[in-house]
Amino acid sequence: MNKNVNKVIITLILSILCIFGINIKSTLKSSEVEANNEDAIEAMNTNDDDEKKEESKFDYAKACWNLQSLYKSDDAWKKELKSFVKDTKELKNYVGKVTKSKTHITFALDIKEKLDIRANRLYAYVKLKKDINKNSYKYLDMTEEMGKVYKDYSRICSDLELEILKLSDDEYDKIISNNKINKKYGMYLSDIRRSKKHYLDDKSENILSNVSNISSLPSKIYELFRNMDKNTNITPAEYASIIESGARQDRKDAYQNEFIAYNDNINTLSGLLVGQVRKNIFYASERGYDSSLDMYLSSDNLNTKTYDKLIETVNKNTDSLHKYVSMRKKILKLDKLYYYDMFVPIVDPVDLDINYEKGQSIIYSALSPLGKEYGDILY
Incomplete structure (x- = not known):
């Protein structure tokens, strides 16, 4: 695999991991990778601007999901979104009094549970629609609209959670002693209380909430690049099929076609990665975490030692992976093994x-x- 391609892949992986909130805290272990020849390097840096996109042979009618089980049409989705916004006001009425009694907190959490389900359905529909129509500004706008609505809803939920956090231990224990509340919402409430020391005062929480539109820019820009500006001659579904093809030249062409855009924009993507990392550091620092890794792992009640042990264990057991790669090269009867050779089946x-x-x-x-x-x- 040549060094340019290697850089592209590493940058891509790091960008995706950071977008999903994972802070890389390990030292990448170098391995013996065979250098690519000059022709392959030249091919990676050649733009095929004059190449016309071939007509797709992929049968989308058989492969695309039917989203009518969620909403019959885009208009139905928009109608539900308006209804959702209206119904969030019912939950907002509990802000300031959610911990007034066991009845209040039960009713509020019941309402929130139903709204969460509806929010997930709304988001799933527009997300899947956008995946089908990668170049559609319509679904990009709908996604933005959903994001704004969810931000307002999240703020209501944060206000309620902040009230629960402000409870003294004795007050909290009295509420959680209710069997109905404990059985249905015990884990949720426990997760909230576990993060108590990382919540700030009302003013600071409001500032962090307002900053979210700015701090999310690196991931949003990357998403635009990946879905709108990364010109490619094949669809993701076609790429997944070709990369497993027995025709090596087809695999190579598909691979270069897919990743050349990352190579051509490596400085821009590196800048986005830096922005994402700085965002993670900022939030971790403001909330009093030891690191951004600590912040993200804490949501699953994990500590950094678990993560470090995982990396350590993987690094100590790469021999099996190297053996597998060597075996794959031998079975495929190849002098050199490249990334695009890693997905083709080695058995019939x-x-x-x-x-x-x-x-x-x-x-x-x-x-x-x-x-x-x-x-x-x-x-």
Whole structure:
């Protein structure tokens, strides 16, 4: 794998990890990687601007998800969004009095639970629509609209959580002693209380909330680049299929076509990465965490020692990975192994054309040990 491509891949992985809130705190261990030849390097830095996009042979009708189970149309989604905004006012009425009694906190959390489900459905619909229509400004605008609505809703939820945090230990214990509250919302309330020392005063929390539109810019800009400005001749679904193809030149062409945009914009992407890292450091510092890694792991009640142990264990056991890569190169009968050779099957693949309905049935059967109710969600 050549050094330019390696830099692109590392930058891409780091950007994605940081967007999802993961702070890299390990030293990347170098391994013996065979250098690419000059022709491959030249190919990576050549723009095929004159190359016309071939007509897609991918059958989207069979592969695209049916979102009508969420909303029948975009208009139905917009109608539900307006209804959601209206109904959040009911939850807002509990701000300032959610901890007044066990009844108040139960009613408030019941309302929040229903609103959370609706918010997830609203977001899922527009997110999946945007994934299908990568270059559609319509769904980009709808996503922005959903983001603004969710921000306002999150602020209401934060106000309620802040009230719960302000409870003394005795007051909190009295509320959590209620079996109904403890059984249904015990874990949620426990997670809130666990973060008590990292919450700030009302004024500071409001400032951090208002800054979120600015601090989220690196991830939003990266998303725009990835979905709108990264010109490519193949769709993600086609790339996933080609990269597993037995035709090596097709794999190489698809790989270069997919990643050349990252190489051409490496300085811009590096700048976005720096912005994301600085954002993480800022929030971690303001909330009193030891590091941004500590901040993100704390949401899952994990400590940094667990993360460090994971990295240490992986680094100590890379021999198996190296052995696998060597075996793959030998089985594929290749003199050199590149990244685009890592996905092609090394045994004769079983060509199964499984449609959606059959796949759904297989998954339903696989979930049967979990109970009928669990599997019925698929239908």
